Amino acid sequence: MKPMREMQTPLLYALLAAGLAVSWQGLYWINGGSALASPGQAVLTLGSMMQTSEFWLHALETGKALLYALLIGLVGGLAAGLLLGVNRMARDVSEPILLNMYAIPKVTLYPLVLLVFGLGLSAKVAFGVMHGIIPIMVFTMNAIRQMRPVLLRAGQSMRLTRRQSLLHIVLPAILPEITAGLRLAFSLTLLGVLIGEMFASQRGLGFLLTNAMNLGDIRTIMAVALLLSVFALACNGGLMWLGRRLSPR
Template sequence: MATTTTAPPAPTAQTRARRRGGWLSAPGRGRDRLLAVATPLILLAIWEALARSGAIDVRFFPPPSSILEQMARLMSNGELWPHLFASLRRLFIGFWVGLVPALVIGVVMGLSRPVRAALGPLISGTYPIPKSALLPLILLIFGLGETSKVVMVAIGVFYPVVLNTVAGVAQIAPMYYDVSKNFGASRWQVFKTVAVPGAMPSIMTGIELGAGLGLILIAIAEMVGAKSGLGYMIWNAWQLYSVETMYVGLLVIAIIGYVMSLLLAEVSRLLMPWRADR
Protein backbone atom coordinates (compact mmCIF):
# COMPACT_ATOMS: atom_id res chain seq x y z
CA MET A 1 0.00 0.00 0.00
CA ALA A 2 2.76 2.39 1.01
CA THR A 3 4.51 1.98 -2.30
CA THR A 4 1.43 2.73 -4.32
CA THR A 5 0.72 5.95 -2.47
CA THR A 6 4.25 7.29 -2.62
CA ALA A 7 4.97 6.28 -6.19
CA PRO A 8 3.02 8.94 -8.14
CA PRO A 9 4.80 12.12 -6.90
CA ALA A 10 8.19 10.84 -8.06
CA PRO A 11 7.75 11.40 -11.82
CA THR A 12 6.20 14.84 -11.27
CA ALA A 13 9.17 15.93 -9.22
CA GLN A 14 11.45 14.71 -11.97
CA THR A 15 9.54 16.57 -14.65
CA ARG A 16 9.64 19.71 -12.59
CA ALA A 17 13.38 19.42 -12.10
CA ARG A 18 13.77 18.98 -15.82
CA ARG A 19 11.64 22.05 -16.50
CA ARG A 20 13.66 24.15 -14.12
CA GLY A 21 16.85 23.34 -16.04
CA GLY A 22 18.59 25.68 -18.48
CA TRP A 23 16.41 26.88 -21.35
CA LEU A 24 18.66 25.50 -24.06
CA SER A 25 19.29 22.11 -22.56
CA ALA A 26 15.80 21.21 -21.43
CA PRO A 27 12.50 21.34 -23.28
CA GLY A 28 9.93 23.49 -21.55
CA ARG A 29 7.33 26.15 -21.88
CA GLY A 30 9.65 29.02 -20.95
CA ARG A 31 12.08 28.19 -23.71
CA ASP A 32 9.28 27.82 -26.27
CA ARG A 33 7.97 31.25 -25.39
CA LEU A 34 11.43 32.78 -25.62
CA LEU A 35 11.99 31.25 -29.05
CA ALA A 36 8.61 32.45 -30.22
CA VAL A 37 9.49 36.04 -29.34
CA ALA A 38 13.15 35.90 -30.31
CA THR A 39 12.76 34.58 -33.86
CA PRO A 40 10.70 37.49 -35.25
CA LEU A 41 12.85 40.02 -33.37
CA ILE A 42 16.03 38.57 -34.87
CA LEU A 43 14.51 38.58 -38.35
CA LEU A 44 13.44 42.22 -37.92
CA ALA A 45 16.94 43.14 -36.81
CA ILE A 46 18.41 41.46 -39.89
CA TRP A 47 15.89 43.28 -42.08
CA GLU A 48 16.76 46.60 -40.46
CA ALA A 49 20.49 45.99 -40.94
CA LEU A 50 20.08 44.93 -44.56
CA ALA A 51 17.89 47.95 -45.35
CA ARG A 52 20.29 50.39 -43.73
CA SER A 53 23.33 48.96 -45.43
CA GLY A 54 21.53 49.18 -48.75
CA ALA A 55 21.66 45.42 -49.36
CA ILE A 56 17.90 45.37 -50.05
CA ASP A 57 15.82 47.87 -51.96
CA VAL A 58 14.23 50.22 -49.41
CA ARG A 59 11.57 51.18 -51.93
CA PHE A 60 10.04 47.72 -51.45
CA PHE A 61 11.42 46.84 -48.06
CA PRO A 62 11.63 50.00 -45.97
CA PRO A 63 13.45 49.40 -42.67
CA PRO A 64 11.14 48.31 -39.82
CA SER A 65 12.08 51.43 -37.87
CA SER A 66 10.62 53.67 -40.59
CA ILE A 67 7.46 51.54 -40.72
CA LEU A 68 7.03 51.96 -36.96
CA GLU A 69 7.70 55.66 -37.33
CA GLN A 70 5.00 55.88 -39.99
CA MET A 71 2.65 53.92 -37.76
CA ALA A 72 3.25 56.32 -34.88
CA ARG A 73 2.62 59.23 -37.23
CA LEU A 74 -0.66 57.77 -38.53
CA MET A 75 -1.77 57.11 -34.97
CA SER A 76 -0.94 60.57 -33.68
CA ASN A 77 -2.39 62.47 -36.63
CA GLY A 78 -5.53 60.34 -36.30
CA GLU A 79 -5.45 58.96 -39.84
CA LEU A 80 -5.27 55.33 -38.77
CA TRP A 81 -8.23 55.24 -36.38
CA PRO A 82 -11.18 55.76 -38.75
CA HIS A 83 -9.82 53.01 -41.00
CA LEU A 84 -9.26 50.67 -38.09
CA PHE A 85 -12.71 51.26 -36.60
CA ALA A 86 -14.45 50.96 -39.97
CA SER A 87 -12.86 47.56 -40.52
CA LEU A 88 -13.52 46.38 -36.97
CA ARG A 89 -17.14 47.43 -37.18
CA ARG A 90 -17.70 45.54 -40.43
CA LEU A 91 -15.90 42.53 -39.02
CA PHE A 92 -17.98 42.54 -35.87
CA ILE A 93 -21.36 42.88 -37.57
CA GLY A 94 -20.46 40.46 -40.37
CA PHE A 95 -19.20 37.94 -37.83
CA TRP A 96 -22.57 37.72 -36.10
CA VAL A 97 -24.57 37.87 -39.33
CA GLY A 98 -22.63 34.84 -40.56
CA LEU A 99 -22.31 32.99 -37.27
CA VAL A 100 -25.90 32.80 -36.06
CA PRO A 101 -27.49 31.21 -39.15
CA ALA A 102 -24.44 28.95 -39.56
CA LEU A 103 -24.89 27.59 -36.03
CA VAL A 104 -28.62 27.07 -36.33
CA ILE A 105 -28.44 25.47 -39.78
CA GLY A 106 -25.40 23.43 -38.78
CA VAL A 107 -26.95 21.92 -35.67
CA VAL A 108 -30.28 21.23 -37.37
CA MET A 109 -28.45 19.59 -40.27
CA GLY A 110 -26.39 17.53 -37.87
CA LEU A 111 -29.48 16.31 -36.02
CA SER A 112 -31.88 15.82 -38.90
CA ARG A 113 -31.10 13.49 -41.74
CA PRO A 114 -33.66 14.97 -44.19
CA VAL A 115 -32.39 18.51 -43.61
CA ARG A 116 -28.84 17.26 -44.09
CA ALA A 117 -29.85 15.57 -47.34
CA ALA A 118 -31.61 18.72 -48.55
CA LEU A 119 -28.96 21.31 -47.69
CA GLY A 120 -25.73 19.29 -47.66
CA PRO A 121 -25.04 19.27 -51.41
CA LEU A 122 -25.97 22.93 -51.70
CA ILE A 123 -23.48 23.97 -49.06
CA SER A 124 -20.62 21.70 -50.01
CA GLY A 125 -21.26 22.57 -53.67
CA THR A 126 -20.92 26.31 -53.18
CA TYR A 127 -18.15 26.05 -50.58
CA PRO A 128 -15.24 25.66 -53.06
CA ILE A 129 -16.10 28.92 -54.85
CA PRO A 130 -13.40 31.41 -53.87
CA LYS A 131 -15.27 33.90 -51.73
CA SER A 132 -13.25 36.77 -53.20
CA ALA A 133 -14.67 35.86 -56.61
CA LEU A 134 -18.12 36.65 -55.24
CA LEU A 135 -17.16 40.25 -54.55
CA PRO A 136 -18.31 41.76 -57.87
CA LEU A 137 -21.66 40.02 -57.54
CA ILE A 138 -22.03 41.13 -53.93
CA LEU A 139 -21.18 44.71 -54.89
CA LEU A 140 -23.75 44.51 -57.67
CA ILE A 141 -26.46 43.21 -55.36
CA PHE A 142 -25.73 45.19 -52.19
CA GLY A 143 -24.13 48.30 -53.65
CA LEU A 144 -21.02 50.11 -52.53
CA GLY A 145 -22.28 50.82 -49.01
CA GLU A 146 -21.62 49.07 -45.74
CA THR A 147 -23.91 46.12 -46.48
CA SER A 148 -21.73 44.57 -49.15
CA LYS A 149 -18.71 44.58 -46.79
CA VAL A 150 -20.71 43.03 -43.97
CA VAL A 151 -22.06 40.39 -46.35
CA MET A 152 -18.55 39.47 -47.48
CA VAL A 153 -17.44 38.91 -43.88
CA ALA A 154 -20.63 36.98 -43.14
CA ILE A 155 -20.02 34.66 -46.10
CA GLY A 156 -16.50 34.07 -44.88
CA VAL A 157 -17.69 33.18 -41.39
CA PHE A 158 -20.70 31.15 -42.51
CA TYR A 159 -19.05 28.31 -44.44
CA PRO A 160 -16.41 27.10 -42.01
CA VAL A 161 -18.84 27.38 -39.11
CA VAL A 162 -21.69 25.52 -40.78
CA LEU A 163 -19.46 22.73 -42.08
CA ASN A 164 -17.66 22.26 -38.77
CA THR A 165 -20.91 22.36 -36.84
CA VAL A 166 -22.46 19.63 -38.99
CA ALA A 167 -19.33 17.51 -38.61
CA GLY A 168 -19.23 18.23 -34.88
CA VAL A 169 -22.82 17.17 -34.28
CA ALA A 170 -22.40 14.10 -36.49
CA GLN A 171 -19.37 12.82 -34.58
CA ILE A 172 -21.13 12.81 -31.20
CA ALA A 173 -21.27 9.19 -30.03
CA PRO A 174 -24.81 7.81 -30.54
CA MET A 175 -24.69 6.60 -26.96
CA TYR A 176 -25.08 10.16 -25.68
CA TYR A 177 -28.35 10.49 -27.60
CA ASP A 178 -29.48 7.16 -26.12
CA VAL A 179 -28.65 8.47 -22.65
CA SER A 180 -30.57 11.68 -23.14
CA LYS A 181 -33.53 9.79 -24.54
CA ASN A 182 -33.44 7.27 -21.70
CA PHE A 183 -33.40 10.09 -19.17
CA GLY A 184 -36.39 11.76 -20.75
CA ALA A 185 -34.83 14.76 -22.49
CA SER A 186 -37.10 16.63 -24.91
CA ARG A 187 -35.91 17.60 -28.39
CA TRP A 188 -34.94 21.04 -27.19
CA GLN A 189 -33.12 19.56 -24.21
CA VAL A 190 -31.23 17.16 -26.48
CA PHE A 191 -30.24 20.16 -28.58
CA LYS A 192 -29.08 22.08 -25.53
CA THR A 193 -27.48 19.35 -23.44
CA VAL A 194 -26.04 17.01 -26.07
CA ALA A 195 -25.82 18.42 -29.60
CA VAL A 196 -24.42 21.87 -28.88
CA PRO A 197 -21.92 21.03 -26.13
CA GLY A 198 -20.90 17.82 -27.90
CA ALA A 199 -20.18 19.71 -31.10
CA MET A 200 -18.63 22.72 -29.34
CA PRO A 201 -14.95 21.85 -29.91
CA SER A 202 -15.63 21.49 -33.61
CA ILE A 203 -17.80 24.63 -33.67
CA MET A 204 -15.00 26.66 -32.10
CA THR A 205 -12.56 25.40 -34.73
CA GLY A 206 -15.04 26.54 -37.36
CA ILE A 207 -15.37 29.96 -35.73
CA GLU A 208 -11.59 30.40 -35.63
CA LEU A 209 -11.32 29.51 -39.32
CA GLY A 210 -14.30 31.71 -40.16
CA ALA A 211 -12.95 34.72 -38.29
CA GLY A 212 -9.67 34.39 -40.19
CA LEU A 213 -11.46 34.12 -43.50
CA GLY A 214 -13.62 37.12 -42.57
CA LEU A 215 -10.48 39.17 -42.01
CA ILE A 216 -9.09 38.21 -45.42
CA LEU A 217 -12.35 39.05 -47.12
CA ILE A 218 -12.84 42.40 -45.44
CA ALA A 219 -9.39 43.52 -46.60
CA ILE A 220 -10.16 42.49 -50.17
CA ALA A 221 -13.64 44.02 -50.15
CA GLU A 222 -12.34 47.33 -48.83
CA MET A 223 -9.71 47.52 -51.52
CA VAL A 224 -12.31 47.49 -54.24
CA GLY A 225 -15.49 49.00 -52.98
CA ALA A 226 -14.84 51.31 -50.04
CA LYS A 227 -13.56 54.69 -49.01
CA SER A 228 -12.54 53.58 -45.54
CA GLY A 229 -11.06 50.62 -43.75
CA LEU A 230 -7.65 49.03 -43.57
CA GLY A 231 -8.02 47.43 -46.98
CA TYR A 232 -8.75 50.83 -48.47
CA MET A 233 -5.80 52.30 -46.59
CA ILE A 234 -3.44 49.72 -48.07
CA TRP A 235 -4.83 50.15 -51.58
CA ASN A 236 -4.70 53.92 -51.35
CA ALA A 237 -1.10 53.76 -50.08
CA TRP A 238 -0.17 51.74 -53.16
CA GLN A 239 -1.64 54.39 -55.41
CA LEU A 240 0.18 57.13 -53.49
CA TYR A 241 3.31 55.03 -53.42
CA SER A 242 3.53 55.27 -49.64
CA VAL A 243 5.11 51.89 -49.03
CA GLU A 244 5.44 52.41 -45.27
CA THR A 245 1.69 52.96 -44.95
CA MET A 246 1.08 49.69 -46.80
CA TYR A 247 3.23 47.90 -44.26
CA VAL A 248 1.43 49.64 -41.42
CA GLY A 249 -1.86 48.35 -42.83
CA LEU A 250 -0.51 44.82 -43.02
CA LEU A 251 0.86 45.07 -39.50
CA VAL A 252 -2.44 46.30 -38.08
CA ILE A 253 -4.35 43.51 -39.83
CA ALA A 254 -1.88 40.98 -38.44
CA ILE A 255 -2.41 42.42 -34.95
CA ILE A 256 -6.21 42.22 -35.35
CA GLY A 257 -5.88 38.57 -36.38
CA TYR A 258 -3.66 37.80 -33.43
CA VAL A 259 -5.90 39.53 -30.88
CA MET A 260 -8.90 37.77 -32.43
CA SER A 261 -7.31 34.35 -31.98
CA LEU A 262 -6.39 35.16 -28.37
CA LEU A 263 -9.94 36.29 -27.73
CA LEU A 264 -11.41 33.17 -29.29
CA ALA A 265 -9.05 30.94 -27.31
CA GLU A 266 -10.31 32.64 -24.18
CA VAL A 267 -13.93 32.20 -25.26
CA SER A 268 -13.21 28.49 -25.91
CA ARG A 269 -11.87 28.15 -22.41
CA LEU A 270 -14.96 29.79 -20.94
CA LEU A 271 -17.40 27.79 -23.05
CA MET A 272 -15.63 24.47 -22.57
CA PRO A 273 -14.34 24.29 -19.03
CA TRP A 274 -14.35 20.51 -19.34
CA ARG A 275 -11.33 20.69 -21.62
CA ALA A 276 -9.55 23.32 -19.53
CA ASP A 277 -6.42 21.39 -18.67
CA ARG A 278 -5.97 19.50 -21.88
Protein backbone atom coordinates (compact mmCIF):
# COMPACT_ATOMS: atom_id res chain seq x y z
CA MET A 1 0.00 0.00 0.00
CA LYS A 2 1.38 3.39 -0.94
CA PRO A 3 2.09 5.87 1.84
CA MET A 4 -0.51 8.58 2.26
CA ARG A 5 2.02 11.23 1.30
CA GLU A 6 2.74 9.60 -2.09
CA MET A 7 -0.99 9.26 -2.76
CA GLN A 8 -1.62 12.93 -1.99
CA THR A 9 1.22 14.27 -4.16
CA PRO A 10 -0.58 13.99 -7.57
CA LEU A 11 -3.69 15.57 -6.05
CA LEU A 12 -1.67 18.49 -4.69
CA TYR A 13 -0.04 19.02 -8.09
CA ALA A 14 -3.44 18.96 -9.79
CA LEU A 15 -4.84 21.50 -7.30
CA LEU A 16 -1.79 23.72 -7.77
CA ALA A 17 -2.16 23.60 -11.57
CA ALA A 18 -5.86 24.41 -11.30
CA GLY A 19 -5.14 27.31 -8.95
CA LEU A 20 -2.55 28.74 -11.33
CA ALA A 21 -4.92 28.43 -14.29
CA VAL A 22 -7.72 30.20 -12.37
CA SER A 23 -5.33 32.96 -11.27
CA TRP A 24 -4.08 33.37 -14.82
CA GLN A 25 -7.63 33.65 -16.14
CA GLY A 26 -8.47 36.18 -13.44
CA LEU A 27 -5.48 38.33 -14.36
CA TYR A 28 -6.57 38.17 -18.00
CA TRP A 29 -10.04 39.44 -17.09
CA ILE A 30 -8.55 42.26 -15.02
CA ASN A 31 -5.84 43.43 -17.47
CA GLY A 32 -7.47 42.62 -20.80
CA GLY A 33 -6.06 41.07 -23.94
CA SER A 34 -3.62 43.91 -24.64
CA ALA A 35 -1.41 42.89 -21.70
CA LEU A 36 -2.04 39.18 -21.27
CA ALA A 37 -3.42 36.20 -23.17
CA SER A 38 -5.88 33.84 -21.54
CA PRO A 39 -4.89 30.22 -20.80
CA GLY A 40 -7.17 29.00 -23.59
CA GLN A 41 -5.66 31.41 -26.10
CA ALA A 42 -2.13 30.39 -25.09
CA VAL A 43 -2.95 26.70 -25.51
CA LEU A 44 -4.57 27.26 -28.92
CA THR A 45 -1.66 29.40 -30.11
CA LEU A 46 0.84 26.81 -28.91
CA GLY A 47 -1.11 24.07 -30.68
CA SER A 48 -1.09 25.97 -33.97
CA MET A 49 2.63 26.75 -33.60
CA MET A 50 3.45 23.09 -32.99
CA GLN A 51 1.88 22.21 -36.34
CA THR A 52 4.56 24.17 -38.22
CA SER A 53 8.01 22.87 -39.09
CA GLU A 54 9.58 26.23 -38.25
CA PHE A 55 8.59 25.90 -34.60
CA TRP A 56 10.21 22.48 -34.31
CA LEU A 57 13.44 23.81 -35.84
CA HIS A 58 13.56 26.45 -33.09
CA ALA A 59 12.68 23.89 -30.41
CA LEU A 60 15.37 21.50 -31.69
CA GLU A 61 17.96 24.26 -31.58
CA THR A 62 17.12 25.06 -27.96
CA GLY A 63 17.00 21.40 -27.00
CA LYS A 64 20.38 20.72 -28.59
CA ALA A 65 22.02 23.65 -26.79
CA LEU A 66 20.40 22.64 -23.49
CA LEU A 67 21.53 19.02 -23.80
CA TYR A 68 25.14 19.96 -24.57
CA ALA A 69 25.23 22.52 -21.76
CA LEU A 70 23.78 20.04 -19.24
CA LEU A 71 26.22 17.31 -20.20
CA ILE A 72 29.24 19.62 -19.99
CA GLY A 73 28.01 21.18 -16.73
CA LEU A 74 27.23 17.81 -15.12
CA VAL A 75 30.47 16.06 -16.11
CA GLY A 76 32.67 19.10 -15.45
CA GLY A 77 30.93 20.12 -12.23
CA LEU A 78 30.88 16.58 -10.88
CA ALA A 79 34.55 15.95 -11.67
CA ALA A 80 35.69 19.27 -10.19
CA GLY A 81 33.41 18.88 -7.16
CA LEU A 82 34.76 15.40 -6.43
CA LEU A 83 38.39 16.44 -6.75
CA LEU A 84 37.90 19.52 -4.55
CA GLY A 85 35.51 17.87 -2.11
CA VAL A 86 37.73 14.96 -1.05
CA ASN A 87 40.47 17.42 -0.06
CA ARG A 88 39.34 19.36 2.99
CA MET A 89 41.66 22.31 2.50
CA ALA A 90 40.83 22.63 -1.21
CA ARG A 91 37.13 22.44 -0.40
CA ASP A 92 37.26 25.11 2.31
CA VAL A 93 39.29 27.46 0.11
CA SER A 94 37.39 26.97 -3.16
CA GLU A 95 33.79 27.02 -1.89
CA PRO A 96 33.61 30.76 -0.96
CA ILE A 97 35.44 31.62 -4.19
CA LEU A 98 32.91 29.67 -6.24
CA LEU A 99 29.96 31.26 -4.42
CA ASN A 100 31.36 34.76 -5.00
CA MET A 101 31.99 33.97 -8.66
CA TYR A 102 28.43 32.74 -9.05
CA ALA A 103 27.10 35.98 -7.55
CA ILE A 104 28.45 37.90 -10.58
CA PRO A 105 25.58 38.71 -12.99
CA LYS A 106 26.17 36.47 -15.99
CA VAL A 107 24.62 38.96 -18.41
CA THR A 108 27.62 41.25 -17.94
CA LEU A 109 29.88 38.46 -19.22
CA TYR A 110 27.87 37.76 -22.36
CA PRO A 111 29.91 40.15 -24.59
CA LEU A 112 33.01 38.22 -23.55
CA VAL A 113 31.26 34.92 -24.39
CA LEU A 114 30.39 36.26 -27.84
CA LEU A 115 33.96 37.46 -28.35
CA VAL A 116 35.39 34.04 -27.47
CA PHE A 117 32.79 31.71 -29.00
CA GLY A 118 31.16 33.91 -31.63
CA LEU A 119 27.53 33.74 -32.68
CA GLY A 120 25.84 30.37 -32.88
CA LEU A 121 25.36 27.23 -30.87
CA SER A 122 28.68 27.31 -29.01
CA ALA A 123 27.93 30.68 -27.39
CA LYS A 124 24.55 29.49 -26.11
CA VAL A 125 26.08 26.30 -24.74
CA ALA A 126 28.86 28.24 -23.01
CA PHE A 127 26.36 30.66 -21.46
CA GLY A 128 24.24 27.75 -20.23
CA VAL A 129 27.28 26.01 -18.73
CA MET A 130 28.23 29.21 -16.91
CA HIS A 131 24.87 29.14 -15.16
CA GLY A 132 24.76 25.46 -14.26
CA ILE A 133 28.26 24.18 -13.50
CA ILE A 134 28.91 25.96 -10.19
CA PRO A 135 25.72 24.72 -8.43
CA ILE A 136 26.69 21.13 -9.28
CA MET A 137 30.20 21.69 -7.94
CA VAL A 138 28.91 23.22 -4.70
CA PHE A 139 26.28 20.51 -4.15
CA THR A 140 28.92 17.81 -4.77
CA MET A 141 31.36 19.32 -2.28
CA ASN A 142 28.67 19.76 0.37
CA ALA A 143 27.52 16.17 -0.14
CA ILE A 144 31.07 14.90 0.41
CA ARG A 145 31.34 17.04 3.56
CA GLN A 146 28.18 15.42 4.95
CA MET A 147 29.32 11.86 4.19
CA ARG A 148 29.89 9.52 7.11
CA PRO A 149 33.66 9.37 7.74
CA VAL A 150 33.44 5.62 8.30
CA LEU A 151 32.85 5.14 4.57
CA LEU A 152 36.19 6.67 3.61
CA ARG A 153 37.96 4.86 6.45
CA ALA A 154 36.52 1.59 5.16
CA GLY A 155 37.98 2.33 1.74
CA GLN A 156 41.37 3.06 3.28
CA SER A 157 41.27 -0.18 5.27
CA MET A 158 40.58 -2.09 2.04
CA ARG A 159 43.52 -0.26 0.43
CA LEU A 160 41.46 1.19 -2.37
CA THR A 161 43.12 3.66 -4.69
CA ARG A 162 41.88 7.24 -4.90
CA ARG A 163 40.08 6.46 -8.15
CA GLN A 164 38.43 3.36 -6.70
CA SER A 165 37.29 5.27 -3.61
CA LEU A 166 35.74 8.00 -5.74
CA LEU A 167 33.93 5.59 -8.07
CA HIS A 168 32.82 2.91 -5.59
CA ILE A 169 32.34 4.80 -2.31
CA VAL A 170 32.03 8.57 -2.71
CA LEU A 171 29.99 8.75 -5.91
CA PRO A 172 27.28 6.22 -4.89
CA ALA A 173 26.99 7.84 -1.45
CA ILE A 174 26.32 11.33 -2.81
CA LEU A 175 24.03 10.45 -5.74
CA PRO A 176 20.83 11.81 -4.08
CA GLU A 177 22.51 15.16 -3.37
CA ILE A 178 23.87 15.28 -6.92
CA THR A 179 20.32 14.78 -8.20
CA ALA A 180 19.17 17.71 -6.07
CA GLY A 181 21.98 19.84 -7.48
CA LEU A 182 21.07 18.76 -10.99
CA ARG A 183 17.50 19.99 -10.45
CA LEU A 184 18.79 23.47 -9.69
CA ALA A 185 21.42 23.33 -12.41
CA PHE A 186 18.83 22.24 -14.98
CA SER A 187 16.63 25.29 -14.35
CA LEU A 188 19.59 27.67 -14.38
CA THR A 189 21.11 26.10 -17.50
CA LEU A 190 17.80 26.39 -19.34
CA LEU A 191 17.63 30.04 -18.28
CA GLY A 192 21.17 30.64 -19.52
CA VAL A 193 20.48 29.03 -22.90
CA LEU A 194 17.29 31.08 -23.37
CA ILE A 195 19.04 34.32 -22.43
CA GLY A 196 21.78 33.50 -24.90
CA GLU A 197 19.19 32.99 -27.63
CA MET A 198 17.43 36.22 -26.73
CA PHE A 199 20.58 38.33 -26.91
CA ALA A 200 22.28 37.17 -30.09
CA SER A 201 20.67 34.36 -32.05
CA GLN A 202 18.36 33.81 -34.97
CA ARG A 203 17.15 30.41 -33.84
CA GLY A 204 15.67 28.89 -30.73
CA LEU A 205 12.75 29.47 -28.40
CA GLY A 206 14.53 32.44 -26.86
CA PHE A 207 14.68 34.05 -30.30
CA LEU A 208 10.95 33.38 -30.74
CA LEU A 209 10.29 35.19 -27.45
CA THR A 210 12.40 38.19 -28.44
CA ASN A 211 10.81 38.38 -31.88
CA ALA A 212 7.32 38.17 -30.38
CA MET A 213 8.14 40.93 -27.89
CA ASN A 214 9.37 43.18 -30.67
CA LEU A 215 6.14 42.58 -32.59
CA GLY A 216 3.91 42.90 -29.53
CA ASP A 217 2.57 39.38 -30.10
CA ILE A 218 1.20 38.62 -26.63
CA ARG A 219 -0.28 35.24 -27.56
CA THR A 220 3.02 33.89 -28.88
CA ILE A 221 4.86 35.14 -25.81
CA MET A 222 2.42 33.40 -23.48
CA ALA A 223 2.39 30.23 -25.61
CA VAL A 224 6.18 29.86 -25.54
CA ALA A 225 6.27 30.73 -21.83
CA LEU A 226 3.63 28.07 -21.16
CA LEU A 227 5.61 25.46 -23.09
CA LEU A 228 8.82 26.27 -21.25
CA SER A 229 7.07 26.22 -17.87
CA VAL A 230 5.47 22.82 -18.49
CA PHE A 231 8.75 21.41 -19.80
CA ALA A 232 10.74 22.71 -16.81
CA LEU A 233 8.16 21.44 -14.30
CA ALA A 234 8.03 18.01 -15.95
CA CYS A 235 11.82 17.64 -15.92
CA ASN A 236 11.98 18.89 -12.33
CA GLY A 237 9.34 16.36 -11.30
CA GLY A 238 11.28 13.57 -13.03
CA LEU A 239 14.47 14.52 -11.19
CA MET A 240 12.57 14.67 -7.88
CA TRP A 241 11.26 11.15 -8.51
CA LEU A 242 14.77 9.96 -9.35
CA GLY A 243 16.13 11.51 -6.17
CA ARG A 244 13.50 9.72 -4.05
CA ARG A 245 14.34 6.42 -5.72
CA LEU A 246 18.06 6.87 -5.08
CA SER A 247 17.79 8.02 -1.44
CA PRO A 248 16.97 4.64 0.17
CA ARG A 249 19.83 2.98 -1.73
